[in-house]
Amino acid sequence: MLKYRVEYAKTGVLRFISHLDLVRVFTRAVRRARLPVAYTRGFNPRPKLSLGPPLIVGVTGLHEYLDLELERPIPSQKAEAQLGSQLPEGLSLKRIEALPPVAPPLSKAIDCAWYRVLLPEAGVAWQEVIEQLRQPGEWFYRRPKDGKIFDIKTGIKNARISIQEGKPVLDLLVRVGPGEVPLRGVLEVLFRHGNCWQKPECAPVTRVGLFREQGEKLVTPMGEKKNFWEKETS
Structure with a gap:
């Protein structure tokens, strides 16, 4: 599996959605973007993505982060274009970068x-x-x-x-x-x-x-x- 780190901003009316709702928004966006995302095993497979520390509802986030696992490599610019086009107003994609295998997860970074x-x-x-x-x-x-x-x-x-x-x-x-x-x-x-x-x-x-x-x-x-x-x- 290959890991990618997404940097984004959460502004406008979307600052009022909860962390759980934000996870749902990204889950749907990743699916619509048709990225080769890896899924969990079991009866209810989910995209392998993990967000950084939750924002309090109502707080704007200028530099927020999300880690994604993909099944095959994809150029960062292509991933940015595909995912960015599926995000709603209030979520703006800043960049996506491939992570080295030894990169710590967001919880450690x-x-x-x-x-x-x-x-x-x-x-x-x-x-x-x-x-x-x-x-x-x-x-x-x-x-x-x-x-x-x-x-x-x-x-x-x-x-x-x-x-x-x-x-x-x-x-x-x-x-x-x-x-x-x-x-x-x-x-x-x-x-x-x-x-x-x-x-x-x-x-x-x-x-x-x-x-x-x-x-x-x-x-x-x-x-x-x-x-x-x-x-x-x-």
Whole structure:
């Protein structure tokens, strides 16, 4: 079997579909694209595809990933053309690349996520909130569905505030996998410490990218290196 990695964006109205629905969308698109995809065995064969970490419903994803197994090789450009033509509006295919046999699966290639949050403008000293976040002490969040308590500081790798087009923007680098803290919990606690009047779920959120940390660099599942402190625009 040959493995291919798909990079795509999830935007517009499709940001409101669930992770399970997204799997269904890609499953149908792969079938319609007539790619030589490998199938699982058993009474209900399914295409061998696996998506990266789920996006919260309503969150835009600029650089999301999907792994596919094919039964025979196909040029990446041809695969892009066939699959891209079958995706609905709101799912835009960026590229497809063949993976070497030793390439780790997405679950091993990703350990952090970069989120960008458009913050309310008035009445909150957001830079002070981030400076407080960096001080010793625990900031707790209790998950409503099961009562589990998280210290959000353990799930945040880095954070910064910037002003873009006159509006405050929060960039967060958070853990994915072991040590992960629910993003909604992180935002809820930050908004609480800032005495913000707005509910965090009303703040527009974008997942800028998914990475694995290597020293001071962030490496994408496609192997590109980035720096959290560099301006990221797309």
